[in-house]
Each structure stands twice: as structure tokens, then as C-alpha cells.
Amino acid sequence: MSEAALIDVRLPDGSTKNIPAGSTAAQLAAAIGSRLAKAAVSCVVNGREVDLSSPLADGDQVSIVTAESDAGRHVLRHSTAHVLAQAVLQLIPGTKFTVGPAIEDGFYYDFDLPGGRTFTEEDLVAIGKRMSEIVEANQPFVRSEMSPKDALSLFADQPYKCEIIQRVTSGDADANDAGEVSGGDSVSVYRNSDTFVDLCRGPHVPTTGRLGHFALMKVAGAHWRSNEKGPTLQRIYGTAWESKAALQEHLVRLEEAEKRDHRRLAVEMDLLSFPPELGAGLAVWHPKGAIVRKLMEDYSRERHQNGGYHFVYTPHLANAQLFETSGHLDFYKDGMYPPMEMDNGTYYPKPMNCPMHCLIYRDRQRSYRELPLRLFELGTVYRYERAGTLHGLLRIRGFTQDDSHIFCTQEQLATEIGSLLDFVLSVLRRFGFDDFSYKLSTRNPAKSIGSDEMWERATTALRSALEKLGAQYTIGDGDAAFYGPKIDIDVRDAIGRKWQLSTIQADFQLPERFGLEYVGADNQRHRPIMLHRALLGSVERFFGVLLEHYGGSFPTWLAPVQVRILPVTSAHEAHVASLVTQLVDEGYRADTAVADEQLGKRIRAAKLERIPYVLVVGDDDVRANTVGVNPRGGEVQRDTAFADFLERLRADVREGSGR
RNA sequence: GCCGGGGUAGCUCAGUGGCAGAGCAACCGCCUUGUAAGCGGUAGGUCGUGGGUUCAAUCCCCACCCUCGGCUCCA
Numbered sequence: 001m002s003e004a005a006l007i008d009v010r011l012p013d014g015s016t017k018n019i020p021a022g023s024t025a026a027q028l029a030a031a032i033g034s035r036l037a038k039a040a041v042s043c044v045v046n047g048r049e050v051d052l053s054s055p056l057a058d059g060d061q062v063s064i065v066t067a068e069s070d071a072g073r074h075v076l077r078h079s080t081a082h083v084l085a086q087a088v089l090q091l092i093p094g095t096k097f098t099v100g101p102a103i104e105d106g107f108y109y110d111f112d113l114p115g116g117r118t119f120t121e122e123d124l125v126a127i128g129k130r131m132s133e134i135v136e137a138n139q140p141f142v143r144s145e146m147s148p149k150d151a152l153s154l155f156a157d158q159p160y161k162c163e164i165i166q167r168v169t170s171g172d173a174d175a176n177d178a179g180e181v182s183g184g185d186s187v188s189v190y191r192n193s194d195t196f197v198d199l200c201r202g203p204h205v206p207t208t209g210r211l212g213h214f215a216l217m218k219v220a221g222a223h224w225r226s227n228e229k230g231p232t233l234q235r236i237y238g239t240a241w242e243s244k245a246a247l248q249e250h251l252v253r254l255e256e257a258e259k260r261d262h263r264r265l266a267v268e269m270d271l272l273s274f275p276p277e278l279g280a281g282l283a284v285w286h287p288k289g290a291i292v293r294k295l296m297e298d299y300s301r302e303r304h305q306n307g308g309y310h311f312v313y314t315p316h317l318a319n320a321q322l323f324e325t326s327g328h329l330d331f332y333k334d335g336m337y338p339p340m341e342m343d344n345g346t347y348y349p350k351p352m353n354c355p356m357h358c359l360i361y362r363d364r365q366r367s368y369r370e371l372p373l374r375l376f377e378l379g380t381v382y383r384y385e386r387a388g389t390l391h392g393l394l395r396i397r398g399f400t401q402d403d404s405h406i407f408c409t410q411e412q413l414a415t416e417i418g419s420l421l422d423f424v425l426s427v428l429r430r431f432g433f434d435d436f437s438y439k440l441s442t443r444n445p446a447k448s449i450g451s452d453e454m455w456e457r458a459t460t461a462l463r464s465a466l467e468k469l470g471a472q473y474t475i476g477d478g479d480a481a482f483y484g485p486k487i488d489i490d491v492r493d494a495i496g497r498k499w500q501l502s503t504i505q506a507d508f509q510l511p512e513r514f515g516l517e518y519v520g521a522d523n524q525r526h527r528p529i530m531l532h533r534a535l536l537g538s539v540e541r542f543f544g545v546l547l548e549h550y551g552g553s554f555p556t557w558l559a560p561v562q563v564r565i566l567p568v569t570s571a572h573e574a575h576v577a578s579l580v581t582q583l584v585d586e587g588y589r590a591d592t593a594v595a596d597e598q599l600g601k602r603i604r605a606a607k608l609e610r611i612p613y614v615l616v617v618g619d620d621d622v623r624a625n626t627v628g629v630n631p632r633g634g635e636v637q638r639d640t641a642f643a644d645f646l647e648r649l650r651a652d653v654r655e656g657s658g659r
Numbered sequence: 660g661c662c663g664g665g666g667u668a669g670c671u672c673a674g675u676g677g678c679a680g681a682g683c684a685a686c687c688g689c690c691u692u693g694u695a696a697g698c699g700g701u702a703g704g705u706c707g708u709g710g711g712u713u714c715a716a717u718c719c720c721c722a723c724c725c726u727c728g729g730c731u732c733c734a
Binding site: 108118119121218220221222223227232233234235237263268274275276277279280328331332335336351352354383385386387388389390391395481482505532566567568569570571596597600602604605607608614616617619620621628630636638 | 690
């Protein structure tokens, strides 16, 4: 082929581009436009992500990956992880390096430091500085392929790299190898400088000069191959972005999330606490938190009442036999609190409410006419969460589920799941969530009971309910509970974070284990199907999520204090007291703050408490029965008739609670 | 459970091998205030708990509890 020969490559928009044979992707980008060339970090050729330096062939389908795309950021982050590794290896000789993948919003790299030393804050600063020097030096990422044998000798003093090479070439690679290498007869490495080369599948940016907008975030312990029993490594987390502005935005987002941290807000707003004397993962609710929780629970009860549920109550403890019957002692003993030995047997705090609801069902003979039978309980359960996993309200050891168990016939299953989904979504919407995603979790054969056919039937019912809803959903292969498949519903909060809240689980096992039956129209005995359904999930956890979602500014119907009325001077206190009484008599949560501090200071205090309405009452207001309305996040309005304010408050609360 | 931070006044945080500090909050005065911090004063601490080293420990060492960031786990 002569130098003048041309080839055609196809672009994502369907057009073709005529370029000289032997051109690289980088040259293609430059031929398309200088802006694209500048933004390019890698490219996809015939569906494979490769370096910009890859030569193109006639007929290739090529799309250039730019730094502003998710795929582009992924490349930036992975490349930055290599720079991190280079910096650490230079600064701390004798370090063994392991893997360093890109993750959501950033990257990490795991190291085994000599002599079991750990990273310090100063290390992090020094490493960041060295990384900047490497970026400054504009080192190329040079890819080469070699036989596993050569790679093993190249990384002879890097045991973790050797282990990866061996696993990959023995066809034993899995997700834990974190995209370091591709399998086959050869492995690829990327060389940055004479002193640094890393085993890697790529692709990477052309040179380190393409990077630079990064920050090292934190140090953490981690285990090699995520195996608790494996060697302990030191992990450095970092973030990297395509521009200084994007990095800055990300850091601001993190700050915003920190401001919303429910643990901080719970203290600031005097909502609840975790007294050490009580033990880890156990909360006490203060009056202001308790009222919000009560309102949430009241709302949940009201909806369930209208939704055809029957309320039940069950105790916190049960004889071990119950959990033997249910299978919990076989499958989830580790997650249960330790047993209590009593004179007539062994008792456990309940980790779930379902076995007890089964007992209620079984107490007498049931007719098909009763089904679907929907039992509902705000049931408090105790689970032994491992010490290191506790996290504020989001992961605690004692919590209350808004738990429902629905017993129905096989024929009713699909309809019931469908209406359950509607019910769940409508309640979540009331709490300000409207962005949902769904996950269908399927059987894990190693950790489950029941026949294939039962699993298949239940999974199909769940899937068809999702499809009927027109919902996009993902599949969690093997993520199901031991007794049946499930749908998990995630919500996205005000700052875009995802939380798993509701769950709907099909269960053929418990009815079997408890021998549940109903008499059908055919006068024969049949086995009902059971659905587990948590809506808010754990009330405590939901409260925490809601607190972060609203950033502490609860909507008026939920706010601990809805209205604070401030007298301008003590001369107005009596009038204010009568207004407060009027509001309280109408069922609103209103209070006042006497005029022993300046008005501005009292307003500030009320604002910090995130009270929806601050009313100010002075001479004019007493005379005309008006108030100055200072709403949260709105404009001050003077001389509003009190009756008009009341109407506004009424409408606000009604709209918020949907009542 | 594992790795690494941390625990000092109600809150946020300084500090030191030799009498424990600030700001805010609280309380008491003065001020009587019109929309996000008026002024002055008072009180407040077993420096997480228990052991050890030391003439002397809040500080150094050990154990435990709680907590934070991860790992793992998540019915």
C-alpha cells in the first residue's frame, strides 16, 4: 500500500471520512476538527475502547471519546490512578502496587506499603505534589503487549501484579481484577517513564499532560481482592475531572452533601441522638424528631387503612422454634442478635416480622374469600449489624419497618403486585420523591430454598408487573432473598443521590414452612402465596434519607415547628400569645419567642431552625390584626391579614400532605 | 469483624508531662427592639472509660467503649 493510499472510516453520525492509510484515531480527530482533537481522550473502534494512538483500518466504525463524556472521564480517572501509583512508588520505595480502577466520580489505587506503614496526611500532600510534577512532565502512555512470561519477569518484584497475570492467563479472571488486563495469550502494559510501567488493559490518555484536574480525597484500608482474610492494603481515593471548573463543581457538591448529612442535622435541629450508654446503632428520639416521625407514621397508617390493610401488632421476642420454622436460624443467624436462654427455652429478638404474621394467618382456617389478606405493622426489629457498618440512621441495629405481608392466591399474584407498585409509588411521591428506578433480583442458587419452578413463577410475576408499569429496570442476578425474588425501588433525592427504599418480595417458602392454607371455591385446600412489602423500608432510615433530601427544611406538613410568631417588643406579647393559641387550637404547631432579644436575632434563630413561617407582630399589626409574614425561602410580606395567613398555611399543609 | 483517623463545656473547636481555653448556646442584668448575630456579667469540664508508666498524665503506653472514612456485610 503506497503512502498516498486512502481509507474510509465510518463515524457515529453515519458519515464516512476519507483519511490516509495508517492514520491513528488521534489524526482522525484532528482531521475532523481541532476542538475535537483537543477534547479527545480515547476512542471506540468497532465497539472496542482503544487508545487514540491506535491505527485505523479501512471500514472501521470509529467514535472519538471526549473528556466531557462519562466514558471520557472514566479514562481520565483511570489514567490519573496510574499517575498516583507512579508518585507513590517513587516516594515510597519498596511499595507493592495492586489495582487502581476508575469508580463513580473518581478512582482509587491500593498499595501494600513496606514494613506495614500507612499513609499520613503529609504523604497525601507530597503525593499530590509529585502527581502534579508528573502531569507537568507530560509523560506519554506507551502501550505494549507481551507474553505472560515476559510480563512475569517485568513485574518480578511485584507479587500482586504477578498474581493478576497468572489469574488472567489461567482464565480465572473476575471482577476483582478491576479491568487491569484483558485475557488471552498476551497481556498489555502501559509505560509512562523509564521507571514506571503498569499492567493495564487501557485505554489511556495519550500523555499525562492531558490530566491535572484531580484531588486526592482520603485514605482508607482495603483488602486484597476484597477478601476479608486477604492482606490489608492502603487505599487512596481521588477524584479527577476534565476541567478545573468541573472539579470545583464536584467539590462543591460534596460540601453540599456534607451540609445535608442527617447526622449533623439531627444534632443541629435537636431531632435525635445516639447515646453511647445505649450502645452502638441504637437511637433515642427527641421531641422535635419524634413529632416528625409520628407524622410520617400517621400518614403511613392512614394510607394503609385506606388501602385495605389490616393492622396487627406482634412482640419483639420469639421462641427459637419460630425462627427454625421460618428458616431464619438456618440462613441468617449471623444477622440476628444472640439468643436469650430462659427457663422454658431459647428466645431471639426478631429480625423480621414475617414469621409472626404467618402465625396470625394460621390461627384459623382461611377462605379464598378473605384473600388477598393484607397484614400491616409498624414492627420494630433488631438485627446484629457488624460494628464497622453502622452509619447514623441509615444503618442501625434496632429499627421499625412499615412492614406488610400479603397472602393471596396464585391467580391474584400479578394483579396484587401491580397494585402494590402503584401504592408504593404514590406514598413515596407524597414525601417528595418522583424519580424512581427498579431492580429485579433473581435467585442465588447457593443461598436459597425452594424449587426452580416456584422461583420461575414468582420471578415472572414480578417481571410482568414491572413491564405493565412500563418501568425500566435492571436485573440483580443472584441478589434475591433466600425465600424468593424481589423488586427493589430506588429513589433519587434532591441532589441526585440514589437510595434503596421500598422492596416487594415474593415468597413461596414461608407459606410452605408454616403450612399455610386456604379453602378455595372448589372446597379444596390450597397454599397461598405471600408477598413481603416494606414501603418506607425502615422508618428510621427513611427519616434519615428524608432529612438529607430536604436538607432539614421539612415541608410544612412535616415541620416540627410550623409557625413562630415574634412580638416586636414585649408590648405585643399578649396579642402574639392569643395568635399562637388560635393556631395550636386549629392543630398547627406554633410557638413564640419573647422579646428579650433583638428581633433580628430571633429571626435568625428561627431561620436556623428552618421554620416554614416566621410571623412578626408590631403596633400596626395589633391594631389591624395583621402579621408580617416571613416565609422560609420567600419574600417578607408586611400587613397580611391574619385570616389570610391562616388560609395560606391551611393550603400549604393540605397540599403537602395530600389531605 | 478488619485497616486507618478521632473522642477536651450543650455545640464547633484550640491547647499542654506541672492550676483547663475560645466562640456560639444557656443563665442573670441593661436595652424594648419591624425582618438573619445589641451590650455587660455569671455559670458550665472525672479532658470517653478502666488500668499502667511518672514526683506529677487530659497529654506517653495498654485494654475497652463510642464515633468517622473505607473494606466486608446488607434477610
